[in-house]
Amino acid sequence: MRTGAVPSTAYHDVPYTRGGTVDRTDVGALVQSAADGDAAAWKAIVEGLGPLVWSVARAHRLSDADAHEVCQTVWFRFAQHLGRIREPDKAGAWLASTARHECLKVLRNARRLTLTDDPYLLDRVSEDGTPEQSLLEAEEAAAQSERVRRLWQEFEELGERCRQLLRVLIASPPPSYQEVSAALGIAVGSIGPLRQRCLRRLRARLEARGAM
Amino acid sequence: MNGIDGDAYDEEPGAGGEVHGEEPNDGWPDGEDFDGALLEEELRQAAGVLDPMPPGLLQIAVDAYALHDLDARVAELTFDSLVDAIPVRGATHAPRMLTFSAGEVTVDVEVTADGLMGQVLPPQPARVEVLNGPQPGVPLTADDMGRFTTATPPSGPFALRLRTGGDVVVTEWLRA
Numbered sequence: 001m002r003t004g005a006v007p008s009t010a011y012h013d014v015p016y017t018r019g020g021t022v023d024r025t026d027v028g029a030l031v032q033s034a035a036d037g038d039a040a041a042w043k044a045i046v047e048g049l050g051p052l053v054w055s056v057a058r059a060h061r062l063s064d065a066d067a068h069e070v071c072q073t074v075w076f077r078f079a080q081h082l083g084r085i086r087e088p089d090k091a092g093a094w095l096a097s098t099a100r101h102e103c104l105k106v107l108r109n110a111r112r113l114t115l116t117d118d119p120y121l122l123d124r125v126s127e128d129g130t131p132e133q134s135l136l137e138a139e140e141a142a143a144q145s146e147r148v149r150r151l152w153q154e155f156e157e158l159g160e161r162c163r164q165l166l167r168v169l170i171a172s173p174p175p176s177y178q179e180v181s182a183a184l185g186i187a188v189g190s191i192g193p194l195r196q197r198c199l200r201r202l203r204a205r206l207e208a209r210g211a212m
Numbered sequence: 213m214n215g216i217d218g219d220a221y222d223e224e225p226g227a228g229g230e231v232h233g234e235e236p237n238d239g240w241p242d243g244e245d246f247d248g249a250l251l252e253e254e255l256r257q258a259a260g261v262l263d264p265m266p267p268g269l270l271q272i273a274v275d276a277y278a279l280h281d282l283d284a285r286v287a288e289l290t291f292d293s294l295v296d297a298i299p300v301r302g303a304t305h306a307p308r309m310l311t312f313s314a315g316e317v318t319v320d321v322e323v324t325a326d327g328l329m330g331q332v333l334p335p336q337p338a339r340v341e342v343l344n345g346p347q348p349g350v351p352l353t354a355d356d357m358g359r360f361t362t363a364t365p366p367s368g369p370f371a372l373r374l375r376t377g378g379d380v381v382v383t384e385w386l387r388a
Contacts, residue, residue, distance in 0.1 A: 034277070034280070035280070035282075039277055042274070042277040042280075043274050043277075046270065046273040046274050046276075047270070050265050050269070050270055050273055051264070051265045053265075054264075054265035054266075054269070055259070058263055064266075068266065068269055069368045069369060069387050070387065071265075071269055071273070072269070072272055072273070072276075072345075072368065072369045073368075073369040073385050073386065073387045075272070075273040075276045076276050076279055076345070076369050076371070076385035077384060077385040078276075079276045079277055079278075079279040079280045080279055080280070080281070080286055080371070080382065080384065080385055081286065082280045083280070083282055084286070102387060105292075105294050105295065105387070106387070108294055108295070109294055145261075148257070148258045148261055148262065149262075151254060151255060151258050152255075152258045152259075152262050155255060155258070166252075166255060167259070169252060170252060170255045170256040170258075170259045171256075171259075172256050172259070172260055174256070195248070195252075196248055199248040199251050199252060200248070202251065202255075203248075203251055
């Protein structure tokens with residue numbers, strides 16, 4: 001279990017989709033229901049674990065197109081295996097691990113490899129503002145998005161290992177350490193210490209830039 | 213009375229992989245993880261704005277539920293040249309060789325820029341469908357030797373649905 005939980009009231013107005021937050025204890029039941037024909041249960045699984053699968057693709061620096069196809073493949077395969085999955089309560093780890101293996105195949109298949117272009121990502125944000133931003137007061141949004149942008153830039157420039165670990169950890173809803181372990185092929189026990197080290201490093205970078 | 217009771221399990225290592233404040237913190241002033249958690253959450257919000265799961269992808273994943281089919285047998289991927297073969301030096305366009313197995317049925321597939329070729333083993337006629345998603349796929353027919361071919365290579369995820377006799381076999385979803 002995570003030690004770093006923050007009271008949810010601190011960000012009750014989170015601007016991004018939390019839609020069908022899957023309580024991790026319910027995943028097994030949802031998988032069972034979906035296997036028995038409950039489409040709403042399937043949707044809840046997708047909404048709860050989709051961002052994790054996406055984050056695994058991004059943690060491996062896949063381009064938009066590659067990330068898209070890897071995620072599709074993972075969900076198609078999950079639907080195909082639904083009802084045959086041995087440990088339904090570990091569906092998150094199954095998805096994360098499947099995503100990891102598909103990502104590694106993409107990376108191996110060098111001709112398809114396209115590195116995510118960081119400036120492009122940043123530009124995209126400035127060009128077409130997300131609908132979430134419009135919910136904020138205009139001035140506040142400007143300051144906020146500048147801060148978010150700087151934070152993201154420092155994050156992108158972290159060492160590869162830290163960037164990768166944090167990219168998966170910050171999926172929403174937050175993944176369990178078991179899922180992170182499956183996503184990156186690292187031991188559950190090393191995630192806590194690595195996480196702290198990486199966050200410290202990120203904070204040091206932000207402070208050095210006077211961004212905190 | 214004999215000292216063998218559940219208390220010993222409290223010592224069981226590794227169950228949660230938790231790390232508390234004992235971790236040396238490289239001189240960082242606060243041993244507490246609270247600020248780290250805040251920073252992590254701030255980063256999570258940034259990811260939600262700057263790199264969210266695309267809504268179109270979410271819809272595709274929701275629609276993928278239609279691929280749930282308990283009547284079909286899944287032919288698992290047992291060989292993938294991308295993983296299991298040693299690349300030939302200089303062969304930049306080596307075909308992707310795949311083998312799927314479901315019980316006694318094996319499907320060999322070769323994907324090139326020119327299309328897809330395959331063979332059902334043991335050799336037998338079959339109706340084959342190349343799927344690209346939940347929608348109906350492109351129908352093909354395997355000849356008496358079990359061979360089938362199509363001139364369009366699959367793009368993105370694909371699977372093959374084979375009907376042989378009364379049996380339905382679907383290969384594991386894979387990215388070409």
